[in-house]
Amino acid sequence: xxxxxxxxxxxPDAVESNNIGNITQMISDAGxxxxxxxxxxxxxxxxxxxYAVHNERPFYxxxxxxxxxGPIVAAVLEKDNAVIExxxxxxxxxxNEAEEGTIRKKYAESKGRNAVHGSDSDENAQIEANxxxxxxxxx
Ligand code: CMP
Numbered sequence: 001x002x003x004x005x006x007x008x009x010x011x012p013d014a015v016e017s018n019n020i021g022n023i024t025q026m027i028s029d030a031g032x033x034x035x036x037x038x039x040x041x042x043x044x045x046x047x048x049x050x051y052a053v054h055n056e057r058p059f060y061x062x063x064x065x066x067x068x069x070g071p072i073v074a075a076v077l078e079k080d081n082a083v084i085e086x087x088x089x090x091x092x093x094x095x096n097e098a099e100e101g102t103i104r105k106k107y108a109e110s111k112g113r114n115a116v117h118g119s120d121s122d123e124n125a126q127i128e129a130n131x132x133x134x135x136x137x138x139x
Contacts (some may be wrong), residue, residue, distance in 0.1 A: 004120035005035070006082035007129045012070035013113040015039075020073055023116065026103055030089045036129070036137045037075040042068050053095075062112060079087040083125055084106060086118045089106060 047067040054060050091102025098105040110117040119125035
């Protein structure tokens with residue numbers, strides 16, 4: 001059975017452009033329950049570890065710079081089929097390819113500065129949620 005938890009970050013570009021409220025509203029309107037949420041800023045070590053799977057990619061350095069450049073909102077979201085449902089809500093990595101009505105279509109600036117993160121599997125959702133929150137942060 002598909003898991004019911006996913007992990008998201010509202011990234012520095014979307015926090016900087018004052019879209020925390022708009023994006024959180026879209027998440028709630030789509031039927032996700034917020035289980036944990038915090039405004040925080042990633043250290044370089046945290047960003048390097050979080051994105052370690054991309055460390056051979058040409059954009060890795062730029063990605064770490066960007067993700068540590070300002071505050072983010074980290075959150076754990078609950079819904080049936082959360083990972084797939086949330087990826088549908090955020091749209092493609094590149095906002096130029098994202099469907100109308102998706103979060104990235106509305107708020108992302110570019111493929112790199114793309115407003116939100118969404119976990120890509122149930123396994124990674126658990127790993128990423130545990131990376132940012134401890135069990136007693138969940139409500
Ligand atoms: P996300 O899917 O949240 O996690 C990996 C991130 O790497 C992705 O969002 C983008 O922000 C970034 N990324 C992926 N591809 C590129 C690219 N070609 N150039 C710059 N950044 C990228």
